[in-house]
Amino acid sequence: MTAMTLAGVGTDPRRRLKVLASQEALLAIAVIGLAIAVGLNNPRFLAARNLSDVLLGNAYIAVAAVGMSMVIVSGNIDISVGALIGVLATISGTLAVNGAPIVVAWLAALVAGVVVMAFQGVIIAYLRIPAIVVTLGMLSILKGGLISVTGGKWITDLPDSFHLADIELFGLLPFPVFLMILVTILAALWMRYSASGRAIYAVGGNAEAARLCGISQPRTIVMVFALHGLFAGAAALLYATQLRVIQSTVPPNLELTIITASVVGGVSILGGVGTVVGSTFAAVLIAEIASALVFIDVSPYWIRAVQGVLILVTVIADILRRRRMAGA
Amino acid sequence: MKLGLAAAFLGATLLAGTASAADKRWDGADDLPVNPLACSAGEANAAPAAKLYDGGKPTNAPDKAGKPITLVDVPKLIGIGYFNATSKGMQDAAKALGNVTVKTDGPTEAKIDEQIKFIDNYITSGVDGILFAANDPVAIAPVLKKALSKGIHVVGYDANSTPDAREWFVNQAEFNGIAKAMIDSMAKEAGEDKGFAIVTSTFTTPNQARWIAEMWAYAQKCHPKLKWLETVEAQEDNNLSFNQATTLINKHGDKLAGLFGMTSVATPASAEAVTKAKLCGKIAVVGLATPNAMKPYVNADCVKSVVLWNPVDLGYAATYVMRAVVDGSLKPGATSVEAGKLGKLNVVNGSEILLGSPFVFTKQNIKDFDF
Numbered sequence: 001m002t003a004m005t006l007a008g009v010g011t012d013p014r015r016r017l018k019v020l021a022s023q024e025a026l027l028a029i030a031v032i033g034l035a036i037a038v039g040l041n042n043p044r045f046l047a048a049r050n051l052s053d054v055l056l057g058n059a060y061i062a063v064a065a066v067g068m069s070m071v072i073v074s075g076n077i078d079i080s081v082g083a084l085i086g087v088l089a090t091i092s093g094t095l096a097v098n099g100a101p102i103v104v105a106w107l108a109a110l111v112a113g114v115v116v117m118a119f120q121g122v123i124i125a126y127l128r129i130p131a132i133v134v135t136l137g138m139l140s141i142l143k144g145g146l147i148s149v150t151g152g153k154w155i156t157d158l159p160d161s162f163h164l165a166d167i168e169l170f171g172l173l174p175f176p177v178f179l180m181i182l183v184t185i186l187a188a189l190w191m192r193y194s195a196s197g198r199a200i201y202a203v204g205g206n207a208e209a210a211r212l213c214g215i216s217q218p219r220t221i222v223m224v225f226a227l228h229g230l231f232a233g234a235a236a237l238l239y240a241t242q243l244r245v246i247q248s249t250v251p252p253n254l255e256l257t258i259i260t261a262s263v264v265g266g267v268s269i270l271g272g273v274g275t276v277v278g279s280t281f282a283a284v285l286i287a288e289i290a291s292a293l294v295f296i297d298v299s300p301y302w303i304r305a306v307q308g309v310l311i312l313v314t315v316i317a318d319i320l321r322r323r324r325m326a327g328a
Numbered sequence: 329m330k331l332g333l334a335a336a337f338l339g340a341t342l343l344a345g346t347a348s349a350a351d352k353r354w355d356g357a358d359d360l361p362v363n364p365l366a367c368s369a370g371e372a373n374a375a376p377a378a379k380l381y382d383g384g385k386p387t388n389a390p391d392k393a394g395k396p397i398t399l400v401d402v403p404k405l406i407g408i409g410y411f412n413a414t415s416k417g418m419q420d421a422a423k424a425l426g427n428v429t430v431k432t433d434g435p436t437e438a439k440i441d442e443q444i445k446f447i448d449n450y451i452t453s454g455v456d457g458i459l460f461a462a463n464d465p466v467a468i469a470p471v472l473k474k475a476l477s478k479g480i481h482v483v484g485y486d487a488n489s490t491p492d493a494r495e496w497f498v499n500q501a502e503f504n505g506i507a508k509a510m511i512d513s514m515a516k517e518a519g520e521d522k523g524f525a526i527v528t529s530t531f532t533t534p535n536q537a538r539w540i541a542e543m544w545a546y547a548q549k550c551h552p553k554l555k556w557l558e559t560v561e562a563q564e565d566n567n568l569s570f571n572q573a574t575t576l577i578n579k580h581g582d583k584l585a586g587l588f589g590m591t592s593v594a595t596p597a598s599a600e601a602v603t604k605a606k607l608c609g610k611i612a613v614v615g616l617a618t619p620n621a622m623k624p625y626v627n628a629d630c631v632k633s634v635v636l637w638n639p640v641d642l643g644y645a646a647t648y649v650m651r652a653v654v655d656g657s658l659k660p661g662a663t664s665v666e667a668g669k670l671g672k673l674n675v676v677n678g679s680e681i682l683l684g685s686p687f688v689f690t691k692q693n694i695k696d697f698d699f
Contacts, residue, residue, distance in 0.1 A: 044581060049578060242567060244596065245566065245596050251566070291575045
């Protein structure tokens with residue numbers, strides 16, 4: 001309870017809960033409303049196959065956005081995640097083609113993700129260097145390092161058993177979609193009901209008050225980054241195993257898409273507010289918009305503009321909400 | 329939030345436009361003049377306006393006509409399948425010619441400064457000729473000119489320099505040649521009167537825009553019933569290409585009988601999308617790609633034609649061109665050159681040798697390539 005009241009945004013937790021719920025509800029309505037609108041234009045959009053493909057092809061963004069949301073809630077940001085996903089995919093794929101047991105290839109991505117992100121967390125938390133600077137540096141290191149080490153050579157001939165994303169649970173639920181839902185629910189429950197999960201809100205909402213309450217800010221930040229690395233590893237596995245080829249380059253703009261999902265999902269860029277349920281809904285919405293643009297014959301160039309509009313609208317709404325609360 | 333969405337969509341829909349007149353080029357094509365090839369191989373192609381030789385000339389090159397020569401090949405980088413293949417072609421040619429020694433050496437990364445150092449070292453140590461594939465057409469020019477000034481012959485392949493920095497350039501494929509191979513393959517595999525869509529990088533990427541324009545021109549001329557449905561952009565992004573191809577399949581349903589992949593990223597991703605949709609054999613995938621990325625789909629009979637050029641032939645041709653230059657049988661103003669088993673190759677664009685029709689990888693030959 002301590003953490004809740006310290007979260008910094010208003011002192012009435014019920015009110016905050018209501019506001020957050022409405023953000024998620026809005027996104028859910030947008031997801032459904034858009035599906036119906038496009039479906040009226042072209043009923044094929046609503047085919048089960050298409051809806052499942054939209055989720056399947058973008059689940060990795062939602063999974064990465066779960067970690068990103070935690071990072072942003074803690075008052076930080078990470079712009080190295082796209083490059084890291086590219087690196088982790090390459091590490092995992094390289095192990096798999098060189099005959100390492102598949103489980104080892106999968107675990108390596110998760111472990112390396114945790115190590116790299118925890119390392120960044122330590123620098124940010126203990127050396128007190130702003131996250132944007134640290135992660136910008138890491139972005140360059142990972143991006144340059146990947147091209148230097150691989151020479152841009154693609155990984156092909158991946159063993160069939162490597163393809164985690166091809167698994168269908170009970171013969172119908174694609175593994176990436178299952179993982180997206182599972183990760184979102186577990187992370188949401190943990191952030192809401194556990195002391196360590198709530199500490200993230202406390203640190204991001206009001207660091208000084210959190211410290212006075214005995215919450216270790218540095219330790220919380222390192223924990224958040226380590227977890228974020230775990231989710232980045234999981235996202236990298238989905239990303240790497242969807243196709244038969246791993247490009248050995250950094251996916252363009254991936255970090256922006258992930259950050260967009262978090263922010264549009266209602267995670268306040270100022271820290272202290274937001275849920276992973278929101279970011280997952282937002283990731284689904286963004287993916288749905290990308291598909292919808294093709295269905296209604298609009299150039300996919302517009303996806304960037306639409307994402308921009310979504311970010312601005314959400315951020316402005318967030319600021320207005322904070323002002324209103326500060327005034328109330 | 330909902331308002332924002334609605335506004336964005338309204339704006340986007342209004343701006344998207346509706347024009348699709350028959351003579352309008354497909355989305356993603358450029359506006360440059362097109363020069364479609366003849367529909368069948370037998371017909372003569374309209375000869376493009378002749379262009380004067382614009383290559384360079386070595387200063388006081390020693391006369392080694394018919395005598396043994398030593399060449400060095402400096403590709404963009406060494407150790408990758410593609411340049412291993414060009415290197416193999418050079419060794420094949422050297423063996424066939426009998427009076428050529430060629431060695432491949434170069435940077436392990438595609439870096440222009442490294443490449444310049446390698447070339448500079450070989451100028452110092454002394455060779456009769458340099459074969460190169462440039463990492464940068466402009467930055468490589470000074471060192472190549474230096475080689476020419478020392479009497480060393482210079483021939484490029486795969487990636488050109490500015491024309492005056494080398495004598496000849498072996499061009500692996502012209503835009504209209506690739507376009508013909510792509511459209512002919514699609515018409516054969518999908519059907520003459522079927523609908524297809526294109527997955528490209530962006531509408532403004534120069535090479536892709538050129539290919540699409542030539543494909544449009546060739547289809548108008550030779551396969552007018554093929555029906556273009558739309559072009560989507562996927563940058564050079566694997567997963568975006570896959571998602572876009574999947575969306576096209578879901579959107580058009582039975583109307584879609586073929587997908588063109590315009591990049592080596594889009595083609596395997598499109599093949600994966602067709603495979604995942606369990607539509608192999610129903611939707612033909614034709615595209616530019618490298619063999620290794622396409623082997624799973626070609627071996628599974630999901631993709632029949634992968635269009636590219638044969639890098640072994642490219643290296644082979646470059647070596648024959650160099651021999652002909654040294655022997656004096658290929659001079660400025662020539663219209664063709666003999667290239668051993670490849671036969672007579674034509675001179676185009678002043679100082680370029682055209683390798684010939686693009687190479688189509690199929691289930692029968694794809695296993696012989698590793699790049």
